[in-house]
Amino acid sequence: MTALTSPPARPEAARGSVLPSLIARLGAQHLSLIGALVVVLAVFGTLNDNYLSLGNLQVIAEAATITGLLAVVQTVVIICGGLDISVGSQAGVASVVSAMAFTSAGSNAYAGIAAAVAVGLLIGLLNGAVIVHGRVNPTIATLAGLAAYKGLAQLISDGRAQGYVLGDPVFVFLGRGRIAGLPVMVWLLVLVALAVHVLLARTDLGRNLYAIGGNDTAARLAGININKYLIAVYGLIGIVAAVAGVLLTARTGSGQPTSGSEGLELKAITAAALGGCALKGGKGGVGGTLLAVALLGCLENGLTVQGINSFWQNVAQGALLVVAVVIQQRRSGERAIGLPA
């Protein structure tokens, strides 16, 4: 198993034992992110004794899970040259659906989850179809989805939190359970991230996704059925966004039409971009995205723990984003728009 990052530019490094190679690979590609993460951990760890406690690290991980899930699938769609701005709204629909189906199936959690995933898949396929068959630019199509699915979630829930799932062992397990000391939610993120990483880095499907994002004409002429891939990717997003919605329900105890899901798209896209995805496609990987999710999560938690007011938090987050990317760009030596080499 190689590192959680984009398919190796140098597979030699993938040999040898797992951990050192993973660290070596992640390190080389994401030095600025790792540097920033270390600085954040060191600063807040020094300022506050409990920041680096197991408990707080778990809190950070749990808080980052839903964003993390959406950032991982955002990575996939960005790699193949698209974007999904509607993930937050999709999660909202799924959250409401899961709680309502749960309730109307006589408190059956599996019914709730199944209904949410089914609806998520449908929405994802609809996005894909609009983009592929309607020939709509992915940004615009999902911008429309952002509004439309939010409205949908509000309509079916009448704008109110729906149901109450904290009496149900399955939902409680999802929201609060632990396996081997790690929150169930975090396990879920790890699972999804690993699966997507393997898909991207090790399978021909993943290769083809990079190809599509790198040069769609070339991909088409190489025999790749771009339309099918795009629809499948948006379907996958729908499913994972539904899982995120179910977790939202499990965490808050009820189905939330907008609360908790609004703005998730921006967080997910920010993480993917900070993690090294080129917004024009063809580049990026799960490893970088997860590092970025971790960095943003640790920063937000640290600022909160230090009691920094939310206004400063905004400033700090914006500044960090720029600094991390500047370092990254300098290192990669890539030319941004119009600069001399």
Added chain:
Amino acid sequence: MTALTSPPARPEAARGSVLPSLIARLGAQHLSLIGALVVVLAVFGTLNDNYLSLGNLQVIAEAATITGLLAVVQTVVIICGGLDISVGSQAGVASVVSAMAFTSAGSNAYAGIAAAVAVGLLIGLLNGAVIVHGRVNPTIATLAGLAAYKGLAQLISDGRAQGYVLGDPVFVFLGRGRIAGLPVMVWLLVLVALAVHVLLARTDLGRNLYAIGGNDTAARLAGININKYLIAVYGLIGIVAAVAGVLLTARTGSGQPTSGSEGLELKAITAAALGGCALKGGKGGVGGTLLAVALLGCLENGLTVQGINSFWQNVAQGALLVVAVVIQQRRSGERAIGLPA
């Protein structure tokens, strides 16, 4: 004078008298937008007697002004291959600054406006510098700006509305005045739109912006100083965003750190994209963008006037966005990602 739209593919059409050519050109390029606009006006006009009244049309125009201003400058930056997601936050800073400077200069409106524009210019130049010299992708840089400038607005205002400008004739004139029956705000939009149109379509500066966005390597090799242009464009955005912020203050009566400016970036980008700007640069024009602003404004007003609940409004707006773009794509015959011709 040619039409308010992207540069002529066939300059012959630009000859002849102004109005017919304008209509012909707008018509040919934006048939789906015009069609959608006509449908919207007809439907709501039939349903509601007051919808097409002069009063209501003015209300629509006034309500669309601030979005319109930002959409016009968004058009410029999209044409040259960038993006500015921080325009809303910039307007927020300007709004607060205008009110606070007004107050501390002993109720001097000109001081307030000058301070806001100066700060806007500074922020714009900072964005440009980060993108050009920091080599940061414009999306990420201004995503960071979105957070940072919002935080800045909140910090300087302590998160509260600032000052009170309704006793001042200048602000009252900006917010409520009319010239020749048209609101001053709308005149401002017309002025800015015309200036930007002339810049884009009629000056070599504008043509260079199309070159930069269409192919930055070609532009660089042609000796165009891309860095200077980008910094100037972001500076221009800063200034226009500041004007939008001043209008926000004039309209609401005080400096608003976030209220009224949050989310403006998405509206501006939506309008530019719907108006025909290709998000990858090199294409678009003021005419299409203004049409899109009008369409979105008329739709929103119509839905509200009909008493449609806000949840349905979300669904309807999303759906219309998709439909308009689908029609546009079909007509232009452009191939979206990977589609057979």
Added chain:
Amino acid sequence: STGQQSGSGDGGVAKVDGKISITYLQKQGDQEYFVGEAAGAKARAAELGVDLKVVNLGSDANKTVSEVQSALAQKSNGLIVVVPDPAVGPQVVQAARDAKVALLTSDDQICADGPDPAACAKEQLVPRIGFSGAQMGGEVGKRAAEEFTKAGWNAADTRVISAWKQDVTVCGDRVKGARQAFDAAVPGVKAIDVATDNTPTGAQDKVAATVTANPGVKHWVVWGCNDENVQGGVTALANAGFKAEDVAGVGLGAYLACKDWKSGQPSGMKAALFINGKDVGALAVQTVYDKLKNGKEFPAEAFAPTRMVDAADWQDAGVSCG
């Protein structure tokens, strides 16, 4: 111009003979409380045969101005407004007066000639059906103090979590009110301000971080801008392993608190101030109707009934729990 007239003295407003049309402009129209308020208003409008439109302003002061203008262009006879920010008040008042249309505010106060209702001359305050943020906060703080005392906790190992979105003015008023009342009753308990986005998940994440950063604390008091904040905080504490008896959450709204109570499980959500949005909406519509139909003057201020409820009595109080 404006200075002459008092807030309630909108003398130009004439009685309406035919069908009355009213526009209800609400901030945060997708928030649970306001969804209820709109439902109450619509139900009463239907009873009265009034043509009612409800408009969601979100948190957009600029849209407030646009929508007021739009409603006036539509020849609405009366406006009921919940402003996203009180500073936009004078603009709303001005527009309504110019058009000689009846203006009532609900929930939050506005001033005819200045941005800050707290600094407003009494006659410049616009008539209102609603509640006072400071007063509601006061009740929350009082109840929180009672819970603290009843539980027998001490100041040393107890902390207060005060959670709100820091750029929402009315939120600030509420938590300040809570703090004052609480401190007056049980001085010396340290409070931690937690900046949230006013959503349950946002509050949950922020409170979770705050809790791990304060490991010595045994008991927690939680209040905030609304039920979202308090419910999120209480859930975070439950996730962090605090038992229900070590947490005293006092909600504001009761629409989320009731879900815990309905389930019958032990909960850190000990009480909540129930504001019946439905009643507020209905009362607002009724008041405007009476004025336009019968010429009955607006009362300067009519407070919606609020009531502190808990697991034992929420159903009697009429909290409907979706």
Added chain:
Amino acid sequence: MTTPPDHSPPPLPPGTAGVVAVGKRFGAVRALGGVTLDFPGGQVTALMGENGAGKSTLLKILTGDHQPTEGHLHLDGHRLDLRSPADARAAGIRIIPQEPEIIPHVTVAENVYAGSLPRRAGRRLDRAELRRRILADLERLGFAGVLDPDLLGSQLTPAQRQLVEILRALTGEAKVIAFDEPTSSLSEQEVEALFALIRRLRADGVAVVYVSHRMQEIFRLADRIAVLRDGELAGVQDAAATNEGELVRLMVGRDLSAMFTRERVATDRVVLDVKGLSTDDVHGIDLRVHAGEVVGLAGLIGAGRSELALALAGDLPIRSGTATLNGKPLGGSPGAAIRAGLGLAPEERKAQALFLHRSIRDNTSVAVLERLRRFRFVRRGAEKQLAQEYTERLRVRTPSIEHEVRKLSGGNQQKVVLARWLARKPEVLILDEPTRGIDVGAKAEIYRIIADLAEQGVALLVISSELPELLGLADRIVVMQGGRITGELDRADATEEAVLHLAMADDLTPRNPSPGATS
């Protein structure tokens, strides 16, 4: 007979530019090292060398696009520091780059004058003047009928894009003009016009630098020939005093076997059968290619060859007629065509074929992944082996197969495109301008691979604008003009004249560029 680089007297003519001890590194790759070379005014200096030898890099340094890591430039006896292409333009140095850079949504006229658009007071664009200028320049340079100034950049064919670059470089005052493989996508007619132009430039005292892999061209044009090998100057020759063999030896360091020849191995089995096929711009095509046969497709710019290839490959809609491969119908999608056994190495490597940010390995294996996978996992070992094999056979100059393709020289990128399709081994292989920008050594290898494939029974359709190449390779040459087939020549009857006759059937008078001074 290597002449050592030398720029002591005799004194240099005015307008001479040059590099002194110039070197350039890209990370670990040394593209150029210590090159000292003059480009005298009023002479054509040809620059030759294998793919990746450093030719484009040298030109990019000369034109301010790259800054040298060592050494410096001079012009007219003064040291020159160029920080950008704008600096170079201002100094009178121009380039026609190897890859045309076109601005998609503006007109040809604006493309040509980008950066120096005519304007009136207040920076207002002077459209009338722009039009006047482009028409005059098109006329002056002999491209009047070939290029509509109102077309948008996105509508141009590769040849037209190349013409735009030529126009760009030839407008305004220039002292030094560098051509980086300008003819690789031009057909005879435009090539002749270009050569006439270059001769005029030389007569006007311009220092012309000319990069090409085509020996014929070099000997027709050049006064001096400089050869680069592995980033170093291998020698400078007087064109009149050298020959092909010597140049090849300088370039590759050894002799190459004589002219390529191959035996006919075609069978009677029809593999590709096209009947009455029409697309939007191609009409009534009847064409058969047999197993083991190499059919050459000749024609001028816009004759419709590439369009036919794309239609067969499933990427352009077929309006009427049929095309079958071993009886299976073609059309639908590129994927379907590939599964039916057809492969197309397209004409435009950057736009249509390459994943510039991916490795050589990824680029080579993309069309063969389904043979390289177990379940859906790519077998890395097999993949590496395949990429390694073709990289070596085609002599791709690269530090490793993991190198990103965008970092390769133009010719080496072209080899990667070919590697992909040669590795796929389809039953019908269409190669559209396969040797565009490829050096002599690698060309020979590609011809050998084509011959091998034919021997294995593959049916090959080769599109090329380089007639000698087609004449050497093809068993049969089919000629197109205006979207139709105008004739077919058997190997025995095929001569350049015969092919050109068919390609220009209606218009046999070559259009000579109108005389007149260049600036």
